[in-house]
Amino acid sequence: MPIVFQKTKGLTDVPTHYCPGCTHGIIHRLVGEVLEELEVLDRTIGVAPVGCSVLAYKYFNCDMHEASHGRAPAVATGIKRVRPENIVFTYQGDGDLASIGTAEIVHAAHRSEGITTIFVNNAIYGMTGGQMAPTSLVGQRTTTSPYGRDPKLVGYPIRIAEMLATIPGASYVERVAVNSPANIRKAKQAIKRAFQTQIDGKGFAIVEVLSTCPTNWGIDPPKALDWLAENMIPYYPLGKFRDPQEEVE
């Protein structure tokens, strides 16, 4: 029997710790497939963050480097500056990248470090048990915004893709979602373009991926996909903000 589908070589053959219905698994698979298809797996170094993907170093089938909370872009900078011939990526959540790690991501983009960042935005701190993130939506109830996020007290949710797109060094910036097969296909294209940007030596690339957290949102996985479509996408519009190829054309 011919094999028509199998697990990507970009991922190790171990069960992940992610909650049922969480879309981290899909995003891992897309990154793994892209690394395999671009034939860069054996020269890739990934940087795992603090947060739900803290154990990502067990799942990606390439050299991996753990970082402290928010500092993945700085660690990746150190690696890329020493080994410019390698492909270096960070995989970070919204608590990590959009809160404690804002200085590191802004300056990595500003220097146009030749790294690729996969930014998983699920509007909440998952690993620590559902606290408010800088990306939590207005009115969203979390364990640290039990009355709903009040912008008067804690500000409005941060739109990272739009913010980074204002920086000249941010060569490739796109926001995608993984809530439907069509969106997953688009997400994979974006991730591929982001790694291609690095391979072509065109500087810093980031893909913001809207993702679900059924456990901490307190709804079942199918409803979580709907919640993402109905609540997150209107505030975080999908689309490409920067692409070096299109700017050249």
Added chain:
Amino acid sequence: MAKVLMKGNEAIGAASIVAGCKYFFGYPITPQSELPEYMSRELPKIGGVFLQAESEVAAINMVYGAAGSGVRVMTSSSSPGIALKQEGITYIAGAELPCVIVNVVRGGPGLGSIQPAQSDYFQATRGGGNGDYRLLVYAPSNLQELVELMQLAFHKADVYRTPVMVMADGMIGQMMEPVELTPLSFDEELPEKDWATTGTQGKRKPNIINSLYLAAEELEKHNIHLQEKFKKIEDREQRFENYELEDADVVIVAYGTTARIAKTAIENLKEKGMKVGLIRPITLWPYPAEAFKEVSDKTTDYLVAEMSMGQMIDDVKIVNEGKRRIHFVGRSGGMIPTPQLIEDKVMEILEGRK
């Protein structure tokens, strides 16, 4: 090799390049800024990388990444900046990566002052960041020793796969002295960096640089392994200079700049017929307990001299085990003790013995 007149901060840079360090990640802070400035001039000439990070926190995390990639790498800062670097330092120690961190110490706490001090002793010798770890800490007291200890620091970092700190002070960083930059050779063979993240090249399983052990029994095992390494360092790496210990009535214990001042005081006291010796720790951790075994039975008192309110004195108390009287003299906040201050304190101790 001919001697060259250099400023301390620049000598640190020159010695690091001699030691094969081509990567520097830093952030400006007085009184060490001549060092990143020097590296920004010199490293591009040899195909190295100088990068001014957005913060001390980012700089040490860049060092973490570069060290994981298997190269000799360093950062430098001064006291408040070193406080910020503790996050990265503990990860580097936990993940067992080699690197060199230079602290050109200034007065504290808080923003403190920009003048020389030795008040980061606790921070340097007790780990500094979270968790059970130690740094190998070298404290030079002149620039020739500084350039030699820098080379030794890179070497020992690779031998033990551990972060090493060179603790100068604002005086060492800013003064000028002639130095000879001869590359040192070391006997110990260096282990292969087969753990580095370089890309598998299809030849091996993925390497993982990590300090996370979610299972308590695994983390304890890792910590026991680290402690065995630190024990080895304690047994093998103590360095010190003992000076005029024979027949000394009083022995001064001082390191770095303060040890130089103490030597002047000892010479002045000798002219007056007093017998005073000096123990000068060169490693602050491991603390050179060996040095104290050479102290004469005649010696009744230690005088600990520091540019702080008294920090190393705790280690002298540990080593002393209650045998001799211990006194303290020091200035802080960027004030430098004079030989006279130390001489007066010695006289006071000798008067008290009668």
